[in-house]
Amino acid sequence: MRQSTNPIDPSRKSLNSTVFWRLAEDIPKPLQTGLMVASIAVPLLLWWLITTFGTIDPTFLPSPGNVLTAFGRLWSTGELLQDTVASLWRVGVGFAVAVFCSIPVGVLMGSFSSIRALLEPLFGLIRYMPAPAFIPLLILYLGIGEEPKVTLIFIGVFFFNSLMVMDTVKFVPKDLIEATYTLGGNRLQTLLQVIFPHVLPGIIDASRINLAAAWQLVIVSELIAATEGLGRRISVAGRFLRTDEIFVGLIVIGVIGLAFDLSFQYLLRLSCSWASQKR
Amino acid sequence: MFLTINNLHKHFNTKSGNLVVLKDINMGIQRGEFICAVGASGSGKSTLLRQIAGLDQPTSGEVKIDNQTVNGPGPDRGMVFQHYTLFPWMSVQENAEFGLKLQGLSKKERREKASTYLDVVGLSRFAKSLPNELSGGMKQRVAIARALASEPKVLLMDEPFGALDVHTKESMHQFMLELWERTGLTVFMITHDVEEAVFLSNRIYALGARPGTVRREMRIELPERSQQIKRNSTFHDYRDELMELMRGHGQEAMIAA
Numbered sequence: 393m394r395q396s397t398n399p400i401d402p403s404r405k406s407l408n409s410t411v412f413w414r415l416a417e418d419i420p421k422p423l424q425t426g427l428m429v430a431s432i433a434v435p436l437l438l439w440w441l442i443t444t445f446g447t448i449d450p451t452f453l454p455s456p457g458n459v460l461t462a463f464g465r466l467w468s469t470g471e472l473l474q475d476t477v478a479s480l481w482r483v484g485v486g487f488a489v490a491v492f493c494s495i496p497v498g499v500l501m502g503s504f505s506s507i508r509a510l511l512e513p514l515f516g517l518i519r520y521m522p523a524p525a526f527i528p529l530l531i532l533y534l535g536i537g538e539e540p541k542v543t544l545i546f547i548g549v550f551f552f553n554s555l556m557v558m559d560t561v562k563f564v565p566k567d568l569i570e571a572t573y574t575l576g577g578n579r580l581q582t583l584l585q586v587i588f589p590h591v592l593p594g595i596i597d598a599s600r601i602n603l604a605a606a607w608q609l610v611i612v613s614e615l616i617a618a619t620e621g622l623g624r625r626i627s628v629a630g631r632f633l634r635t636d637e638i639f640v641g642l643i644v645i646g647v648i649g650l651a652f653d654l655s656f657q658y659l660l661r662l663s664c665s666w667a668s669q670k671r
Numbered sequence: 672m673f674l675t676i677n678n679l680h681k682h683f684n685t686k687s688g689n690l691v692v693l694k695d696i697n698m699g700i701q702r703g704e705f706i707c708a709v710g711a712s713g714s715g716k717s718t719l720l721r722q723i724a725g726l727d728q729p730t731s732g733e734v735k736i737d738n739q740t741v742n743g744p745g746p747d748r749g750m751v752f753q754h755y756t757l758f759p760w761m762s763v764q765e766n767a768e769f770g771l772k773l774q775g776l777s778k779k780e781r782r783e784k785a786s787t788y789l790d791v792v793g794l795s796r797f798a799k800s801l802p803n804e805l806s807g808g809m810k811q812r813v814a815i816a817r818a819l820a821s822e823p824k825v826l827l828m829d830e831p832f833g834a835l836d837v838h839t840k841e842s843m844h845q846f847m848l849e850l851w852e853r854t855g856l857t858v859f860m861i862t863h864d865v866e867e868a869v870f871l872s873n874r875i876y877a878l879g880a881r882p883g884t885v886r887r888e889m890r891i892e893l894p895e896r897s898q899q900i901k902r903n904s905t906f907h908d909y910r911d912e913l914m915e916l917m918r919g920h921g922q923e924a925m926i927a928a
Binding site for chain 1: 724726743744745746748749750752754756758759760769770772773774801803814817818821827
């Protein structure tokens, strides 16, 4: 009782002012840019310091200079380009086919409870089978050419993407669908002219996330059996203890993946400005 | 009668058994009337509107418009929802045209009609804007224009001003009256706001709750419709009577519980 009559201690501020620890708020642009540069520059600097002033065997950890030299070497022989093109082609085909198939399937699953009941148990089950675990089976069925690799990417993307697209459809407000009916729309018109445009940003975002999975899978598939490709390059480099080439491979893989991600984000902003304004 | 509701019942099957939401509803609306159905939550007023719109089927009884039984949604009954239901990727113009597009009108026809009604709601200037650039009141005006573009027999409104602030609400009331006088529309609106109902309607159906029934039908006759009328004693009498009707019922419900 007595406590409630005590005033709150004025020296105890309820919330200290801060810049760095602002919760769910923007920080000043220069600070943001600085931190983003540091995110890449600091590890690079540490790497350089360790390899320059430390006594580490370059077979274990090559210096940035070594890696750059290796990059130049692989580039000039054309091997790197050939590998990159091979990997990109596999991802391109597998991912494109998977996305192309998963969009209608996902939209139908999200829109119709009947189709969802028919497919969700199966897709839910297959989703939990790691795609790389299909490799032995795919080699058995399809050999060691391009088909098993492209199929692997298809398996890894199709089921996930269908289920993620389905989820975005669930978020279409029911009012919007009913408004369409009261305006004279039939089910097909509602599906194509209201549900589809409403979920398009969600589809692009889901595909962006699953492209990362596809990119990982192509490398994994090449580690196991391939004559060319970035995964194959790393695998061969490992066998001959060319650590610098492993680094080249890893960095190229990372940069290409990031470029994919950024271009999808750009596509999202370009095609669905109405959705990105909300964020 | 232009719009009639005959012996309408609506039951819902819930986990705890059969829930009667609407019981023995009878209503008759003339062409050109402005009708409000007023009720507290639980009076089934949204459910009633959904039956008229055809978004839901009655358990028994029927809704007839122009001597035709309603058995599904259609553009002859324009609907304005409580929540904003503009299509966020379409401009204001495209939103207003959308119903006509669904009905298969030519580009020229729908442009002309939609522009006319955007002009009626005073938003021609914003034809190129996206919905998320508009205020709440403006969004509802676009929704009204979108419904009107199909030239419906009746405009159904589900607490359309419930989400608006007091001042916007007042100007929307004025706007609705002007629109109604100018176009000769038939309006059926549901609301829990008693003052809103008295201010706007020719006639009010007061609904009781659990189950929803028509408790009283009340004709509203006011000398004029302006903000000043809200200080008039006739206005107060209507309002108090309706409030009493809803309050009395609330007590009953509490005693019953």
